[in-house]
Structure formats: structure tokens, C-alpha cells
Amino acid sequence: MIIVCQKLLKNTKINGITLYPFIFIKNPEDKRNRVLINHEKIHLKQQLELLVIFFYLAYVAEYYYHFFRLKNAEKAYRSISFEKEAYAMEHDLDYIKKRKPWAFWKYLKNQ
DSSP: OEEEEOGGGTTSSOSEEEETTEEEESSGGGGGOHHHHHHHHHHHHHHHHTTTHHHHHHHHHHHHHHHHHHSOHHHHHHHSHHHHHHHHHTTOTTHHHHOOTTTTHHHHHOO
């Protein structure tokens, strides 16, 4: 995991984004935001499980599926199984240690 402060995120609503093996964060002080970093670490695990490229393909496909179904970008984003897992578990700072492989799958089934 490599954390990078990114000025490219400055004018966006995005506080952090994970593009394996990097975690890009908007604000340098967010390096100490354990919840945000934990959320992004969950995405690192998901990306590894799907050999990185398949994560991105599934992420985009799932986003567009929900976007066309819901007609709302924010709701589509929040409906992605990878995001559901990360948001549900971001406050559990030990989650990465006890997370079972393919844990996002249960969030995909609960659509």
C-alpha cells in the first residue's frame, strides 16, 4: 500500500481512491484518517482478489447497471457491491485481518 496525496482530486467530491497498489487521497491530513484509509484498504483486498483488472471491469459494469436502473449517479455508486462492503466495514479497523476472501460477494447478492 502506497499512500499518495493527489492534487488532481482537489476539485472533486472524492476524498480517496484506490488504484492498486496506490491509495490517492485529496488532503494530506487524511493520511491519519483511519476510517478513510481502512475503506481504501478494503478496496485493495478486493482488487487483489479479482486480479486488479477484473475488479475494474466488474466495478464499472456494476456501476452502469445500477445507474441505468436507478437513474442516479450517487445511488448507483452506493449500490456497487465493493462500495457496500467498504462502507459497511470501514469503521471496523480490524476488518482487514479477519476479512474472508470474496467477502464482497454477499453484498452483490443483496441487490
